[in-house]
Amino acid sequence: MKLRRSLLFVPGARPERFDKAVATGVDMVCIDLEDACLPAEKEQARIAALDYASAYQAAPELVIRINSPRTLFGLKDLAALIECDDLPPLTLMLPKVGAAADVEIVDGLLANVDMNLIALMETAQGIEAASAIAAASPRVSGLMLGGADLSAELRSDMGWDAMLMARSKLAMAAASRQLDLIDVPYLDVKNPEGLTAESTRVRNLGFTCKAAIHPAQVEPISSAFTPSANEVSWARKVLAASAEFAGGALLVDGKLVDRPVLLAATRIVAVADQLGI
Template sequence: MCWGCRGRSEGGVAVTRPTRLASGPGGFPACRSILFVPGDRPERYENALGAGADAVCIDLEDAVPSGRKGEARKAVAGFLAARLHGPGGGDSTETSFRLAGGSDRTSVSSPVMLAVRVNDLASREGARDAAELARCSPPDAFMLPKVRTGSDVRDAAGRLPSASALIPLIETARGLENAVEIAACDGVAALVFGGFDLAIELGAEPRWEALVYARSRVVHAAALGGLDAVDMPSRDFGEMSGLREEAAKARQLGFTGKVAIHPAQVPVIHGVFTASPEEVRRAREIIEADRAAGGGAVALDGRMVDRPVVEAARRIIQRAHFAPVPEKPPPEPPTRPAPPSAE
């Protein structure tokens, strides 16, 4: 999937925010994983960006104690400035910034999408975030907590740099009720399910069974808006089997990715949300069979292929850049042992 733009008007001048649309020109990747890093720990930014996640979100909200909000805000602003004006200019692969404590560090940036989660913009800290970050080099996206209505998104769009996409968190009962409206707002790139906060508001346990209805509503809203849907994190980063099982259920439900709170979770999440080479090959076979049949129902290997099956196959192919398939099968192993190496 690629990312395009949906526009809005700002002072009579049309501006656009990047957002994922199948017909868009690209440049803003779909995400299997969003790795969070605390905003008041800038010494961790490098490791997060190099952890292999599709996106990194520097968190100014829940991960930062109230007494360190200002420090975190300054660290993020400095990092964003360095990211744009690093050695060699804005497209450099290296950026230098000053860590808390005064030491200079050089950070390697990759095609990883960089997001910043601000505080609730209706709060005093959120207002300070918006004022500070509006003057900064924009990240790829802003993650918006506690989004309740489409008006919240539109308000954020007017207060944050227009070059950044918006990623609302659906983590309140009212936000869940208005998820379709939220997903339809200009500039929204994806929806993230914030199950822990929602569970508290609902008086529910943050377990799979208790939240499957809410998860389904988020997936439904994202699908109507043509957006990715990213599932809540698993807090138990020491138990990968539980993460793998939960991620698999989320993928079956329609989620396209999952939040990570530890780098060790990233490869597990990618293993679930990346189509296997076999899935990609099968999807190509289905699309080719549909093309040969002229769009009507057709049998393939004893199974009926109709429009829903073809659409599912196309979705796999659209995300197949995560799972490249070789044009030719690997060579057969030699029938005789290879001669010993000269090394």
């Protein structure tokens, strides 16, 4: 289980920011070759991203968001990744995923490449196909909500009520395959209280991570997705009691503990162990 609470986007056209993003303490750094790059910048951004990835040995998980494989830029991104024979294991973020076939095609192209996938759903079609997309390939390790494009298509804003159905559908799809689930960035960089509140709400909905667009957002997001001392204490007590009584339903602090509760406790302890808390 990889620790995935926070993901920070960094423009592929700004390679001088790559190391700064890594140094923020974020769990995932995503070099963005798509929305963060103008058309005239995409070729050089691809070169910079692959050069950086080839020598990468830092702790945060390195992610590269390519352009849509339905575009020429995306096809060039994929070809460059496949032809680059000195890359360490990477995570590839696929934008504009609208159907399982989008994942299946990329999976086939990457047959001899050690790379897992995060499927970014940012259209109504993609949200509706979330369960099929989640199951499209063993490479899929996470799903992500893309709220900006989705809200434009839906003719809505990006408020909680407008995005709730999409978030709920992705939560069910990700849970069915035990995948990580990443929420859309919070765009008001100067509102840390709002960021923390939204991060907490999506965590309660079943999300495991939230994306950031500014280094200052990393700490509030990671904190929101870090189990509290009380949660960790409870989870360890539940697992200890279950082990003592050899599984099955039991009572802990007067409350029923069955399989779903055990799964929740296991997830909390897995995160706590990685963080040393």
